[in-house]
Amino acid sequence: MTYLIVEQQQQPPDNLPELLKQLSGKYGLDIYQSRQRLVGRGLSLLHKGERKALEEISPLLTANNFVHYLVDPRKPEFVPLRLRSLSIENEKIVFTTQKREVVIPKGANLLVLFAEMSGALAEKSVSQLLSSHAYRGRDNVRHIAEHKVFRTILQGKPILDIYLLDADNTVIDAVRIFPGKFDPKGLGERATVSATQNLDRILKLVEEYAGEFTLATDFGLVNLPGCNLRRETPDEPDTQRQNQLSLARYGWLRADILRAGPVLTSAPEKESELRDSIAAAMLTQNPALAAGSQVEEILPIAEQIAKEIERDDPVKEKKPPVTAEEGLPAPPPIRPTCNWSKPSFWFGSAGAAIAIAIVALFELDSSDSFGDLAAKAFQSGFIFLLLSALLVWSGFSFIRLKRQIENTPTSKARSIAMGMVEVKGRAIRQYALISPMSQIPCVFYRLTKFRRENNQWQVTSSSTSDSVPFLLEDDTGKVEIDPAGCRVSAGTKYEGRPGTTGMFDMHHPADSDEKWVEEVVIEGTLLYVLGFASVKRSNEPTMAQKKVEALRELKRNPQAIEQFDADGDGRISEQEWDSARQAVADKVLREELQKKKQRKKQEEHIVIGKKKGRPMVIAETHSEERLTGRYAIYASLMLAAAVGLAAWGINNLLNFFT
Amino acid sequence: MTGWIVLGVILLLLAAVVLYVIIIYNGFVALKNNINQDWSNIDVLLKQRYDELPKLIKVCEGYMQHEQKTLEAVIKARSAINTANNDHDRMQAQNMLTDTLKSLFMVVERYPELKADTGFHQLSARITELEDQIADRRELFNASVTIYNTRLDQFPDVIVARLFNFAARELWKIDPAHRQDVDVSFQHT
Numbered sequence: 001m002t003y004l005i006v007e008q009q010q011q012p013p014d015n016l017p018e019l020l021k022q023l024s025g026k027y028g029l030d031i032y033q034s035r036q037r038l039v040g041r042g043l044s045l046l047h048k049g050e051r052k053a054l055e056e057i058s059p060l061l062t063a064n065n066f067v068h069y070l071v072d073p074r075k076p077e078f079v080p081l082r083l084r085s086l087s088i089e090n091e092k093i094v095f096t097t098q099k100r101e102v103v104i105p106k107g108a109n110l111l112v113l114f115a116e117m118s119g120a121l122a123e124k125s126v127s128q129l130l131s132s133h134a135y136r137g138r139d140n141v142r143h144i145a146e147h148k149v150f151r152t153i154l155q156g157k158p159i160l161d162i163y164l165l166d167a168d169n170t171v172i173d174a175v176r177i178f179p180g181k182f183d184p185k186g187l188g189e190r191a192t193v194s195a196t197q198n199l200d201r202i203l204k205l206v207e208e209y210a211g212e213f214t215l216a217t218d219f220g221l222v223n224l225p226g227c228n229l230r231r232e233t234p235d236e237p238d239t240q241r242q243n244q245l246s247l248a249r250y251g252w253l254r255a256d257i258l259r260a261g262p263v264l265t266s267a268p269e270k271e272s273e274l275r276d277s278i279a280a281a282m283l284t285q286n287p288a289l290a291a292g293s294q295v296e297e298i299l300p301i302a303e304q305i306a307k308e309i310e311r312d313d314p315v316k317e318k319k320p321p322v323t324a325e326e327g328l329p330a331p332p333p334i335r336p337t338c339n340w341s342k343p344s345f346w347f348g349s350a351g352a353a354i355a356i357a358i359v360a361l362f363e364l365d366s367s368d369s370f371g372d373l374a375a376k377a378f379q380s381g382f383i384f385l386l387l388s389a390l391l392v393w394s395g396f397s398f399i400r401l402k403r404q405i406e407n408t409p410t411s412k413a414r415s416i417a418m419g420m421v422e423v424k425g426r427a428i429r430q431y432a433l434i435s436p437m438s439q440i441p442c443v444f445y446r447l448t449k450f451r452r453e454n455n456q457w458q459v460t461s462s463s464t465s466d467s468v469p470f471l472l473e474d475d476t477g478k479v480e481i482d483p484a485g486c487r488v489s490a491g492t493k494y495e496g497r498p499g500t501t502g503m504f505d506m507h508h509p510a511d512s513d514e515k516w517v518e519e520v521v522i523e524g525t526l527l528y529v530l531g532f533a534s535v536k537r538s539n540e541p542t543m544a545q546k547k548v549e550a551l552r553e554l555k556r557n558p559q560a561i562e563q564f565d566a567d568g569d570g571r572i573s574e575q576e577w578d579s580a581r582q583a584v585a586d587k588v589l590r591e592e593l594q595k596k597k598q599r600k601k602q603e604e605h606i607v608i609g610k611k612k613g614r615p616m617v618i619a620e621t622h623s624e625e626r627l628t629g630r631y632a633i634y635a636s637l638m639l640a641a642a643v644g645l646a647a648w649g650i651n652n653l654l655n656f657f658t
Numbered sequence: 659m660t661g662w663i664v665l666g667v668i669l670l671l672l673a674a675v676v677l678y679v680i681i682i683y684n685g686f687v688a689l690k691n692n693i694n695q696d697w698s699n700i701d702v703l704l705k706q707r708y709d710e711l712p713k714l715i716k717v718c719e720g721y722m723q724h725e726q727k728t729l730e731a732v733i734k735a736r737s738a739i740n741t742a743n744n745d746h747d748r749m750q751a752q753n754m755l756t757d758t759l760k761s762l763f764m765v766v767e768r769y770p771e772l773k774a775d776t777g778f779h780q781l782s783a784r785i786t787e788l789e790d791q792i793a794d795r796r797e798l799f800n801a802s803v804t805i806y807n808t809r810l811d812q813f814p815d816v817i818v819a820r821l822f823n824f825a826a827r828e829l830w831k832i833d834p835a836h837r838q839d840v841d842v843s844f845q846h847t
Contacts, residue, residue, distance in 0.1 A: 388670070396677050403685050407692070407809070409801030414787075415794035417699040476794070639674065643667060650666035 002051040004058070005224065005257060007067040008040040010143055019064050027057055038066065041143040042218040043257070045225055058263050071260045076252040079245070080161050080174035086186035086202070093209055095162075095175045102175045104164060107211035111163040111171075111258065113251050114150075114203060115219035117243050118157040119231040121149065122220040130439045149217050154196050159244070161251050162206055169259035171252060176244075177202060214258060219250050227253065331431035331468040381652025388645035395638035401615050402631040405530055405624060414477035416606055420614060421533045425474035427481075429523050433468050437518040438494045443470035444483055444521040444618070446490065452513040464488075469607065472529055480536070481529055482609035483618055490519035491620035521620055528619045528627060532611035536604070543592060550584045682818045689806040693827055696799040700792060704739075704752055707788045711736050714781045718762070721772035728765050731758040749830075759785065796830050803827045 013019075016038065023029040029047060037044040046061075046068070047054060054070055061068045081097030088094075095102040104110065116122075125144045144152075160177040180195030190201040207213050220229035227250040230239050377383050408422040416423070427443040435445040446464040450457040466483045496516050521527065541549065554560055564580040565572060572580070610616040619627050715729055735755035742748040763782065772778055807826050810819045818824075 392670070392674065392677070396674075396681065399678070400681055403681060404688075407685055407689055407805055409798050409805060411798055412794045415703075415791035415798070417695075417702075417795065417798075419695060476790075643670060646670045647663055647667050650663045654662050 001048055001073075002054050003045055003069075003071045003073060003225065004047045004054045005043050005069045005071055006038060006046045006061065007262075008038060008042055008044050009066065010039075010041055012039045013064060015064060019060065022060055023057070026060075027053075037223060040223075042222045044223040048225070062263060067262045069257050069260045069262055071253070071256045073253055073256050076248055077171070078174070079248040080163070080176035080251065083175050083177045083182045085183040088186060088188065088205065093205065097175055102162075102164065102173045104162070104206060104209060106209050108209065109165040109167065109169065109212040110206055110210040111165055111169075111214045111251065111255055112203065112206060112216070113159075113161040113163070113219060113247065113254070114153055114215065114217045115159050115161065115247050115250075116153040116156040117159055117220075117229070117240070117247070119220065119229060120156040121152045122229055122231075124148070124152055125221050127439065130434070130441075146217070153217060154200065158196060158199055159247065160199050160203060161247060163251050163255060165212075165255055165258070169255055171255045174251065214254070216250075216254055219247055222250075224250065224253055226250075328429060328432040331433045331465065333467070376656075379652065380656040381649035384645045384649030384652065388642045388649060391638045391642035391645065395635045395642060398631045398635040398638070401617070402628045402635070404615060405617065405628050405631075408530060411533075412476040413472065413474045413479045416479055416533050416608075418533050418535070418606075420530070421608060422528070422530045423472055423474065423479060423608065424526070424528050425472040427521060427523055427525055427527045428471040428473050428478065430470050430480065431468050433465055433470075435518055435520045437496050437516055438520060440520055441523045442520045443523055444468070444488055444490060446488070446519045448517045448519075450515045450517065452515075457515070472527060472608075479533075480607040481527075481531070481618065482607050485610040486531070486616040486618050488521065488618040489620060490521045491525065492520045492522055494518045494520065521618075525620055528617070528621055528624065529608060531608040531616040531618075532614050533606055533608045534611070536607045543588060546588045546592075547585055550588055551581065554580065554584060678814075679818055682815050683822060686806075686809065686815075686819060686822070686824050689802065689809065690824070690827075693799065693802045693806055696795065696802045700795045700799060703788055703792045703795060707755075707785060707792070708736060708739060710781060710785055710788070714778070714785060717775060717778045717781060718766070718772065721769050721775070721778075728758070728762050732762055734758075756789070759789075800829050803829050 012035075016035070019038075020031045020034050023034050024031045027047070034046065037046050047057065051070060051072070058068065058070065081099055081102065083095050083097055085096045086093060087096075091106050093104045095104065121144075128142070128144045158179055162175050162177070163171050164173045166172050177199060179199045184191040184198045187198060187201055187205070190198075190205065192198055192201065203215075207215075219227065227246050229243055229246060404420075405422070408420060411417070411421045411423055413423060413425065429441060429443055433442055433445075434440065435442045436447055442465075444465050446462065448462045449460045451460045452458075466486065466488070469480050469482045471478045472481050494517070496518070497514060561572060561580065564576050564583070566576055566579075567573070617627070621627050711732065715732060718729060732755070735751065735758045738751035738754060739748060742751045766772055766778075766782075809815045810824060810826055
């Protein structure tokens, strides 16, 4: 079994779609998965199988400048030994472990893994990725910076693994260093009182002694087989040991990768890499991008060159990356809501109220006049008849809604007319909205918090993003959707526990008495919207307000007001003020007319929202039939229940009077 | 006692049927009004196109000295809309205007200076945009009519439709000349 491992590219290359098509068409690789594995930071397993088959894919990757490796992995023969103490000599460093001494001679070939074992680095990386994806778009995500990686490892739960390799990059020996678990005296003057700082000192020390030095800080971030990092949970005490084994597998695999060496790309020489790095640093005016083995030497030069470019080209604008999503404004504040406007709330509440009333009837003292009345209402079957009527009414509301959906033809976004409309299309964010629990860029979310009381889940609070409008795009244009007060049926649902954010802990332990349920309409999903189209209310000041503001501005500026002093006496007479006022009014009018000449886009002046007395539906489905079918089922169930309750109510009524 | 219960349930079902009939009837009324509204919404855009035309003709006149016939055809088609007495004539006139506009835009190809004129560019873009919107709204009108006509023939709606004399509506029809195949020939020189 051979692994085809690629060095991911941080930004997707221009020809990526073509490459993905070829990988899918010729070699049967899943397009989505391949994209995930080719774009990112670090190493990733693209495919595994027979070497011959993988060698066929290799030229395609080479042609697209993907550095990759064909690795025949060896089985790890031992795990690194745990360091107890060390001693530094002129020509070697001696690490004393629990079993034997591991000697690192000067000029040795070393592979060093600096790993974070708590999952904090992985979580930070995912969080950075998601927020960058949300704010900058899929093709411009920014990965966690190298210096942040290093800092996060030091602040988390670090482990330092040092592998001694031979000239062929085969593992000879290895040592594992836990902070605070060895005697730092051997570090001599380098020793500090901080356990993690001592780890850092050892890292620097071995770098000094090494001939060939390879540092890997991406354990937990890479997608390599058997090298996963699990998050520690109290339920699984074995996680630590498993993670340490994973780290050992990762170390051996990295050594295998070094041994295999990269399959030649179009620019294999280090000089070329360096040149590319400098070019990237210069182009982006970000010296940190000049990452390479000689980075420290070239950094100041790159910085200087970048400054020179900036100085020589003052008119050059710093262009933002080309993406439609970049620069989305922050969403308006989200208010905690109670779903007053939703039928589900009313049916639920009305049903619950009636149920409570029924229970209360049994509890009430018959001597109580209200209790007596209520008991009679129950015994006479009046309550059942009332409930039946309620169900008939709600059943027919669903029928009406179903027919309304069926009777409304689908409009196109570019030609929407005012009134009840139906549109279908893809949801696009207008604001940088991210779901609070799953941290997904979304156009709508509803977060409901539950608490378990007496073995039953009860809603404690609920919040929705219905104050945040979004856009719906079809093949002709976009239109704004305002979900305020609307029935939104989201297709994606996540369950988590309090405080959950990001991708970890998306499940809640069974013994938890609190849970969060998040319903999300993810950006890009196909939506069905039925609502009332109207012209957006403008927040702009009126003409009169603009005139008043312009006159105030004029009064504040003595130089500007001077031009209206026709007789030059240094004072503005009543007549002069009239002419000033006229001039200001003309100016404001001209500006207004100029603005009107510039036509507004559809999404800038039309909004589809809820109108009082009219239904509004936002559903994550592109099939009207499925939606109306669902309403038909609700209506049938309600009407059937109404008939049953009516029969029961009449029976009670007859018994009561006979 | 069972008799009373059966009677009660039957009454409830009857009430449900009446409610259903009301919903169907109201649905027909809403559909009819939707069709009228969709028709008027097309008119709104046609009016906008009508208002933009004099500006376009004015810009074109300066450059297209040799295309008086084309411009006159556009002006004539525009006037025909005003003189149309009924929906049918108005529809004919609108179709004629669409055709003359197409001819105008084709002739413009011969006048690079006119094509480069900012005013013409803006006006032609605006009219093209309006044409697209008109086409969309015609589609929407036809969709509304189709839903309405389908409902008329469906059970149980057909009973209510016959009871209250709801009649079928006509779809927007294009000029039969536009159905003919386009004759494309490439002359080899």
